[in-house]
Amino acid sequence: MKILSVNVGLPREVTWQGKLVTTGIFKKPVKGPVMLRTLNLDGDQQADLTVHGGVSKAVYVYPSEHYGYWRAELPEVDLPWGMFGENLTTEGLLEEAVYIGTEFQIGETEVMVTEPRMPCYKLGLKFGRADVIKRSGKSPHRFLFCRGSRRDG
Numbered sequence: 001m002k003i004l005s006v007n008v009g010l011p012r013e014v015t016w017q018g019k020l021v022t023t024g025i026f027k028k029p030v031k032g033p034v035m036l037r038t039l040n041l042d043g044d045q046q047a048d049l050t051v052h053g054g055v056s057k058a059v060y061v062y063p064s065e066h067y068g069y070w071r072a073e074l075p076e077v078d079l080p081w082g083m084f085g086e087n088l089t090t091e092g093l094l095e096e097a098v099y100i101g102t103e104f105q106i107g108e109t110e111v112m113v114t115e116p117r118m119p120c121y122k123l124g125l126k127f128g129r130a131d132v133i134k135r136s137g138k139s140p141h142r143f144l145f146c147r148g149s150r151r152d153g
Helices: 064-073 121-127 131-138
Strands: 002-008 012-016 019-023 028-030 059-063 088-091 103-106 109-117 143-150
Touching: 012 121, 019 121, 059 064, 059 109, 064 088, 121 131
Parallel strands: 059 088
Antiparallel strands: 002 028, 002 088, 012 019, 059 143, 103 109, 109 143
């Protein structure tokens, strides 16, 4: 498994379908190491803590291999790493080889997969098109939520 991009972002208010919405889905790649804390990565926050974030949802992971599917599905859309709101864009960490409880190492941190994740309407907000949610439901690809802990305690 390889990390291609670490992506973080702070919540912001945007208008979606005539309503003001606060979202943390706008993640941007960062350079250099980023500390993984109990609830998220440094420089990152979630907007709606009733469904995002927390100890078991500290890191949002999406495989880079799935970007090819989306480039074919939406050829007119620019898809930089982090476009799906993921904190970690990975290579070689695919759903068929990962289960709840799977652990892997990132630097000095042990990370454990806690649950799969289907995107919410805010993915449509990010793409500026509601049909992306329906398309994601047809896709065999899923996001993963993970939690991390330092090896030294």
